[in-house]
Amino acid sequence: MTSVDTTINRIAKGAAGSTCDSDLSKGPWVFDLRAAQTYGPGASVADSIPASSPRQGQLPQAYQTASPEELEERILRAKAALGDRVVVLGHFYQRDEVIRFADFVGDSFQLARAAKDRPDAEAIVFCGVHFMAETADLLSGSDQSVILPNLAAGCSMADMANIDQVEDCWDQLVEQLGTEPDADGRVPVIPVTYMNSSAALKGFCGRNGGIVCTSSNAATVLEWAFERARRVLFFPDQHLGRNTAKAMGVPLELMPLWNPRKELGGMTEQECVDSRVILWHGFCSVHKRFTTAQIEQARAEYPDVRVIVHPECPMPVVDAADESGSTDYIAKAIAAAEPGSTFAIGTEINLVQRLASQNPQHTIFCLDPVICPCSTMYRIHPGYLAWVLERLVAGEVVNQINVGNDVAEPARLALERMLAAKP
Structure with missing residues (x-):
């Protein structure tokens, strides 16, 4: 299988295929x-x-x-x-x-x-x-x-939350929720930032009793946070936060979305008080491209297909897939599968094509048929x-x-x- 770079250059020269932007060949x-x-x-x-x-x-x-x-x-x-x-x-x-x-x-x-x-x-x-x-x-x-x-x-995801916006969000939450621990010693809110964020936001979490998470340990980190706080401010990726918390049993109505352009993030005061996970209005542009229609198409063409997507995908996509997990999880799942397995993968195209090349015993393809790598x-x-x-x-x-x-x-x-x- 040829690389994404080679394929894009061939397409730019008139070969059949599809990309999200012809400028990729430059x-x-x-x-x-x-x-x-x-x-x-x-x-x-x-x-x-x-x-x-x-x-x-x-x-x-x-x-x-x-x-x-x-x-x-x-x-x-x-x-x-x-x-x-x-x-x-x-x-x-x-x-x-x-x-x-x-x-x-x-x-x-x-x-x-x-x-x-x-x-x-x-x-x-x-x-x-x-x-x-x-x-x-x-x-x-x-x-x-x-x-x-x-x-x-x-x-682009990391840039969707900057330190000024997060500091302003925190000030509003503190004003609304206070800082006093409850009878169990849990503070009103604790910050959790995804690894895909600036050093400034990691520093913010360190100063405010918070923590960094990855797609591999997000559930473990949320458990850690819930032991110490009544609710979590999770940024910048709303989808990883929502998918992880939902799998842990947190109801969707207790996961309001914080819009940094609105007062109190667009929440009502009651939504803020009732919340368990406050999600930031951020996302990954690569994983946002995946849809349930793509999964339906994959299942129609390959009835025995195993669909694995990254947890940065929107919730309906994660729900429709067979599994979700980090890039390392995806690679290990493919390596452990019985020869002749078929996989439809929902993550960045370079990794998917590399996995297909490294595992010729399987049929492996990207859910998104358009070659569109991380910009x-x-x-x-x-x-x-x-x-x-x-x-x-x-x-x-x-x-x-x-x-x-x-x-x-x-x-x-x-x-x-x-x-x-x-x-």
Whole structure:
């Protein structure tokens, strides 16, 4: 099976197929130079990008025009020269043309651990998105440099909740609910942020008795939070929060949605008081694309299909699927299946096609027939990887991600609580 990158380029040249945006075939450096108001081509192309989002400077021309073979040679030569001084981490959703050079591949939780477990590397090159690189900086040593090959590789979901909005939300909740613990010692509300959020929001949780969660341990984290609070403020992904809490028995009517553009988030005072989980108005643009109609189509074509979706999908999709779970859960479920199984997967296309290639004994396909990768993850290209590695060889650190100490200390506290919350 060809990679997503190769398929997109073939489509752009007139081959049969479908993508969500023909601009995907262009080099990411084309979009780095624009006064962008979106995240660029891909699933979140329609999302509005904050003016404060990081921008990537111009990639040197030599890397833009280099052939895939030349970039491969340069990357391998630089990695050989650097040896154990550098470790390259690659997220599951990354394009194959980059992931092939990763020393470790995983989801955001696994990569956070990988960063922490490599204290001897002088530099950690993170082929993912901005919040992941921030987390790696928080968990790595002070003598290590964390590098994001393209600073414009952000996350539209993470950007849907910023520190000013969350602080304002918290002030309103405190005014409405107070701060005094009940007879059982539980405080009125505790904050939980998904890993897919900025370091500032992780720091907010650390300062306010809260915690970070991943898609793997979200239920464990909510249990932890309910032991300490009567209700949870969960951000930025409403779908992970709703799907997880619903599976734990929390009624939907006790999970109001907080809209940061409205007073008290658009809730009534009674809804606020009665709530168990207050969900933020955020979502993943990739997982929002999946529908129940796609599941119905998959079942019609393959009656024995096993449908597994990511819990960032909307609730009706998760309910209609056979299972839901993290990217690691999906990969393990496929690996453990009987040969000849058929899977319809609801998550990012690069991972789905990689799983299909790695497991030829199965039939594996993406629920969404349109090739539409994560817009910002797709900003990482072999040209940027070659550039940052060759600058390291020359003794220069570029695109370093550095979280300030005022945020880092409480953020690490929230992350350590997350790491201790094992499913």
